[in-house]
Amino acid sequence: MSNDNETMNLLAAQKVKESLKSSKRLDNRDFNDFREITIEKGVISSADGSAKVKLGDTEVIVGVKINVGEPYPDSPDEGSMMFNLELSAISGPDFYTGPPSLESVEYGRVADRAIRSSECIDMKKLSIISGEKMYMIFIDCYVTNADGNLIDAATIAGMAALLDAKIPKIDENNKIIYGEYTDQKLPIDMKKIPVSVSFENIDGQTLLDPTAGEEFAGDTRFSVAVCDKNIISFQKGKTGTLSLDQINEMCEIAISKYDQIKKKICDLK
Amino acid sequence: MSEEKRHDGRKPNDLRPIEIKLGVNKNADGSCLLTWGKNVVLATVHGPKQMFPKHLSNPSKAVIDYKYRMACISTPERKSPVPGKRDKEISLVSGNALESAIMVEQFPNTVIEINTLIFTADAGTRVAALTAASLAAADAGLPMKGLISSVAGGRSNKQLVLDLDKQEEDAPDAVDLACAMLMPQKEIALLQMDGFVDIKETKEILKNTVKGIETVYDMQKKALIEKYPLEGEINE
Numbered sequence: 001m002s003n004d005n006e007t008m009n010l011l012a013a014q015k016v017k018e019s020l021k022s023s024k025r026l027d028n029r030d031f032n033d034f035r036e037i038t039i040e041k042g043v044i045s046s047a048d049g050s051a052k053v054k055l056g057d058t059e060v061i062v063g064v065k066i067n068v069g070e071p072y073p074d075s076p077d078e079g080s081m082m083f084n085l086e087l088s089a090i091s092g093p094d095f096y097t098g099p100p101s102l103e104s105v106e107y108g109r110v111a112d113r114a115i116r117s118s119e120c121i122d123m124k125k126l127s128i129i130s131g132e133k134m135y136m137i138f139i140d141c142y143v144t145n146a147d148g149n150l151i152d153a154a155t156i157a158g159m160a161a162l163l164d165a166k167i168p169k170i171d172e173n174n175k176i177i178y179g180e181y182t183d184q185k186l187p188i189d190m191k192k193i194p195v196s197v198s199f200e201n202i203d204g205q206t207l208l209d210p211t212a213g214e215e216f217a218g219d220t221r222f223s224v225a226v227c228d229k230n231i232i233s234f235q236k237g238k239t240g241t242l243s244l245d246q247i248n249e250m251c252e253i254a255i256s257k258y259d260q261i262k263k264k265i266c267d268l269k
Numbered sequence: 270m271s272e273e274k275r276h277d278g279r280k281p282n283d284l285r286p287i288e289i290k291l292g293v294n295k296n297a298d299g300s301c302l303l304t305w306g307k308n309v310v311l312a313t314v315h316g317p318k319q320m321f322p323k324h325l326s327n328p329s330k331a332v333i334d335y336k337y338r339m340a341c342i343s344t345p346e347r348k349s350p351v352p353g354k355r356d357k358e359i360s361l362v363s364g365n366a367l368e369s370a371i372m373v374e375q376f377p378n379t380v381i382e383i384n385t386l387i388f389t390a391d392a393g394t395r396v397a398a399l400t401a402a403s404l405a406a407a408d409a410g411l412p413m414k415g416l417i418s419s420v421a422g423g424r425s426n427k428q429l430v431l432d433l434d435k436q437e438e439d440a441p442d443a444v445d446l447a448c449a450m451l452m453p454q455k456e457i458a459l460l461q462m463d464g465f466v467d468i469k470e471t472k473e474i475l476k477n478t479v480k481g482i483e484t485v486y487d488m489q490k491k492a493l494i495e496k497y498p499l500e501g502e503i504n505e
């Protein structure tokens with residue numbers, strides 16, 4: 001797509017490719033290393049749970065809101081969860097404010113699938129009255145500074161915000177009392193925390209946790225979500241292709257990164 | 270692996286019956302009506318043609334505008350005609366997959382519109398639509414590096430199976446993996462999965478799915494050769 005920033009992006013991509021010829025990333029990272037991750041919980045006082053995550057220069061803010069609603073007919077005894085990701089002009093010069101772009105829909109859905117298929121939230125415990133009332137969890141992610149790998153940043157921030165969230169008080173009619181909280185946290189199984197690991201494929205070389213420059217240089221993205229030793233979801237993105245061997249290898253690398261990222265999300269030393 | 274029969278009598282790695290009709294739509298430059306088990310999907314290709322609004326066009330290649338669409342009448346409960354996030358995501362990843370096959374660099378500043386409409390849905394609709402769309406593109410005579418062939422694999426009730434239908438997909442332990450490959454190059458062009466599987470089973474599912482894709486590719490090739498008989502030999 002044509003945009004104002006295209007020339008700058010082409011130059012950035014060229015620099016990345018030039019450096020890769022001598023097997024070096026511009027920030028001197030190992031091919032399979034994450035950038036520095038910082039997680040700050042409870043940054044938005046109006047949300048029921050929130051987190052700000054920095055992944056290198058990528059910055060996202062996630063807020064969790066818990067509401068009461070009617071359960072879906074096919075799961076009368078379960079709560080629900082929804083993940084939404086917003087890219088806007090605030091995210092960077094490549095993005096525009098307006099109706100959700102296709103890429104923001106894709107990123108949001110990939111992060112949603114990672115959290116959903118880990119089954120880390122016990123949806124049964126979010127039922128209030130079977131078939132009538134349940135808690136709905138809304139996870140909203142705002143990308144405040146985009147520098148690549150938004151999927152992993154969003155998933156980490158989403159999990160951190162969920163762990164930070166408190167369940168609000170409800171009155172006798174099952175309506176939320178805004179601003180008042182129970183001392184209950186969300187029913188999250190710490191053994192099932194999902195971790196998303198994304199790669200960019202540039203001329204046959206796969207780089208973990210790509211920066212925006214590296215994403216411009218590559219034509220294929222691959223995101224794997226893992227839970228301990230299990231694969232819980234994956235998604236190939238963009239227009240390039242991959243071989244079966246590359247996929248298998250990336251799945252294994254993702255599993256080897258699990259403990260490191262999980263510790264960050266759960267605040268473990 | 271157990272050779273248990275599935276609820277519809279298929280073996281674990283059997284596909285549902287696939288029927289391909291090419292050139293069914295007169296208004297389109299290329300089209301395909303594909304029946305895949307209970308799934309029915311129509312794919313049409315218009316273009317390359319001038320893109321409007323012009324600023325969306327790309328000076329170095331044709332833009333692939335792929336639409337995955339489920340008819341309101343395709344599901345047990347009426348589906349809303351408004352495209353949801355799911356439809357948008359599938360449209361994007363399917364269009365990306367097709368872009369790896371179509372020689373888009375040959376048609377700068379244009380758009381190739383690829384529309385798929387699912388009339389009846391019984392799981393595996395995105396792979397059925399993509400398989401049909403690839404055939405419609407070939408039927409339109411677009412220059413292509415190969416065909417996109419697509420199948421879903423996964424797990425249902427502890428059994429690793431290929432081409433899950435809705436009943437199998439609703440199993441509590443279901444794993445659904447949609448894969449499309451650029452054939453005969455065997456490069457993975459679309460890959461999506463969700464479930465909960467260890468790495469060994471993941472690799473197994475991937476391997477089975479690739480085998481299924483080869484079967485679909487053979488059927489696509491046969492349908493194309495039937496409609497456009499070849500003179501001389503095929504060079505792969």
